[in-house]
Amino acid sequence: MENLPWTPFLLTDPALGRDPRSVRRLVARGAVRRVLRGVGVRAEVAGSLLLRAQAAALVLGPGQVVCDYSAAWLHGVDVGPGRPGRGPDVLDVASVAGRRATRRGDADGCRRTVAPDEVTRVHGVAVTTPLRTAADLACRWGRGDAMAALDAFARLHQVDAEAHRPMVARFAGRRGVTQYRELVARIDPRAESPRESWLRLTAHDHGFTDLEPQVETWVEGRGWVRLDLADRRRRIALEYDGADVHGDDQKQADDEERRAAMVRDGWVFVVVRGGGFVEPGLSRWVGELRDAYADHGRGSCRRYARGEGAGRHPRRG
Incomplete structure (x- = not known):
């Protein structure tokens, strides 16, 4: 095994210093595994798409x-x-x-x-x-x-x-x-995960085009927080909360505390959970988002002294 490289190699490569039959015996013993037909690698090397x-x-x-x-x-x-x-x-x-x-x-x-x-x-x-x-x-x-x-x-x-x-x-x-x-025409490099892209696209498909990715806002007692998608002016936030994102109980609890603090500060949250991109979950959160816009529409949008660019919170950056 000493002369075998740690990267993939042709099983018939003369540079291995072994005849093909001895290499096949190493494969049979499990010391070398095939990656592709005719190509092997040391068994200790972890598999990956890069390796392939x-x-x-x-x-x-x-x-x-x-x-x-x-x-x-x-x-x-x-x-x-x-x-x-x-x-x-x-x-x-x-x-x-x-x-x-x-x-x-x-x-x-x-x-x-x-x-x-x-x-x-x-x-x-x-x-x-x-x-x-x-x-x-x-x-x-x-x-x-x-x-x-x-x-x-x-x-x-x-x-x-x-x-x-x-x-x-x-x-x-x-x-x-x-x-x-x-x-x-809808590309936005601010999306940080596939689910955020799905969420933004689905929201836009239903007419909610004022939601922006990765919105940062100041919350009293919490400092700067960042939202998956938000309409900053109307204080409406849309976030994905699937099991693939929140496997950590502490992270889940922290998110719930953050949202509660923001609700007290006048924000409305719509949370999309696993299964939210198919029915009936899709209709549920789209309806909640529609209700949020009805309650926080242009005419009834509240004004806050601590909005962006004014008030007592520190400047970002």
Whole structure:
């Protein structure tokens, strides 16, 4: 084992200093495990999508690039579970320049037209660029996940609406481009999680367009607090409170105390819990938000001396 590298290697690589039969015996004993067909790694090395991508770099042929969910993950954007019915560790691989889609059982292959300037290298692996990856996902995924991907690429890679305009034009006629064009206009890099993107998009779909992400406001006795989505002028807050966000009981208790303090200061909270993006949960919180706007509408909006830019609280920053 001494001469085996700690990164993926071809099982037939002469540089290992072992004949292929001895390497196969190591696989049979469990000292080496297969990552992809023909590629192994020391058993002690933890599995990851990056490991599989490094393995793919050894066996993918010319004109094959990692794309879609796998490319997003390699760019540091982890926004969804990947394509339904497949594990997140199955590589999405696009064959370009007219080449056949890969038939490897450990890859999800497709054929796609990808320009040379839409391919980059991440850890030595040919990958679609952040812009191209975001565009592909915006066409191929459902609206919520697509919005989350666009927001995340804008936040992490500065791929904003302006950057997408040439790609939208190029994708004219492609399946999914209508959704892509619509969502590009709604990109907001302030969203910090996929669920926040889902929440903002769903609220906007129901006509609540004055809600902004990551609103910071001063609360007496609590200091500066930050809200998932809020209409600062009307003091209406919308937050996601699913089990995937609040597994910590202390964090949950802290959030409830924060909200109680803000309610005393004139805020209204609408909290979306797990299952809130399907019926009947969806209608419940949309109705609550509609009621909040009816109670805190333009005509009845309260004025506070300690509003933004005035009063006794300290300046932010």
